[in-house]
Amino acid sequence: MSALVLLVIALITYASRAAAVVLLPRPGARFETILSRIPAAIFASLATATLLGEGGAPASVPTLAAAAGALGLSPARSLLLCLVGGAAGYAAGTLLR
Numbered sequence: 001m002s003a004l005v006l007l008v009i010a011l012i013t014y015a016s017r018a019a020a021v022v023l024l025p026r027p028g029a030r031f032e033t034i035l036s037r038i039p040a041a042i043f044a045s046l047a048t049a050t051l052l053g054e055g056g057a058p059a060s061v062p063t064l065a066a067a068a069g070a071l072g073l074s075p076a077r078s079l080l081l082c083l084v085g086g087a088a089g090y091a092a093g094t095l096l097r
Contacts, residue, residue, distance in 0.1 A: 006090060010083040017079060065093025 027035060051067060053059045069089020070082045 003087075003091065006087055010087060014080060014083060060093075061097045062090045062093035065096070066090035 047067065051059050066086040066089040070086035073081045073085035
């Protein structure tokens, strides 16, 4: 995956989430409670599927480095910082390959 494609994907992801925050009304308290519990489980399943290649083998070095970069910045609880960390990790992993 080229750096340009990765950047475009990151921008689409960030822009769609930002648009949802700005344009959509805040959900009700009960629904918000349910939503607050779901994303961690969904993210964990997506991350696990991404880190496994064909036949359950580990993913490529750039992919693992991108995951590590995003995970390293996740305590900041900022999607933008996680995307930057993932992109930096991917770039570093590409150089190490």
